[in-house]
Amino acid sequence: MQTYKIPISVLVIIHTTDLQVLLLERADHPGYWQSVTGSQELNETLEQTAAREVKxxxxxxxxxxxxxxxxxxxxxxxxxxxxxxxxxxxTHNTEHVFGLELPTTRPVVISTREHLSYSWVPWQEAIDKVFSPSNAQAIRILANRQKSAASSAEK
Structure with missing residues (x-):
């Protein structure tokens, strides 16, 4: 019996304080780069989904x-x-955006079932590398959030 995915998902932008963004290359579609994504499971909160998918x-x-x-x-x-x-x-999915900030880049252990490789790239490069428009938009938002936070800290 097939178990279907729930059409609610998370997109987790993993980034460093200086806006290096972690991207993963899909195993089922080489050349397609993305941030962490995944569907919510039954009785899971969005935060639990984000934490599970990241792990x-x-x-x-x-x-x-x-x-x-x-x-x-x-x-x-x-x-x-x-x-x-x-x-x-x-035919449609609702994606919820999260951020995960790390102090610096670090090696990660990818799920080889889902991904071929990973790369830490500057946010500007990440925007051009991801295949999903919503992923690119979330990375733009990340940069704007950081600029706003820096501006507020200076005041």
Whole structure:
């Protein structure tokens, strides 16, 4: 019996204080780079989903760093090639954006079932490298959030 994904997911932008962004290359689609993503499981909060996906995809434990819910939702049409993972008739997903800040880059342990490799890249390069428009937009928001925080600290 097929178990379908819930059409609610998280996007977790893992980044350093100086805005290096962790990107993962998809195993099922070489050349497609992304941040950590994943679907919510039954009876899981969004925060639990984000923590689980980060651990599964990178080996990082979110309790060791600053995980924040950005309270941003993106609703988008599912790519045709991945719709079979969802219940029949489901065409859209709602994605919730989180950030995970680390003090510096560090090695991660990727899930080889899901990813081929990882790379830490400057935020400007990450925007151009990710395949998902919502992922690129979240990285732009990250840069703006950091600029706003720096500006507030100077006042």
């Amino acid at each position: 599964e995809e990178t080996g990082l434990i979110t309790d060791d760093y600053a995980l924040s819910n950005w309270h941003i939702q993106n609703r988008y049409q599912l790519y045709e090639e991945w719709r079979w993972r969802y219940p029949p008739g489901v």
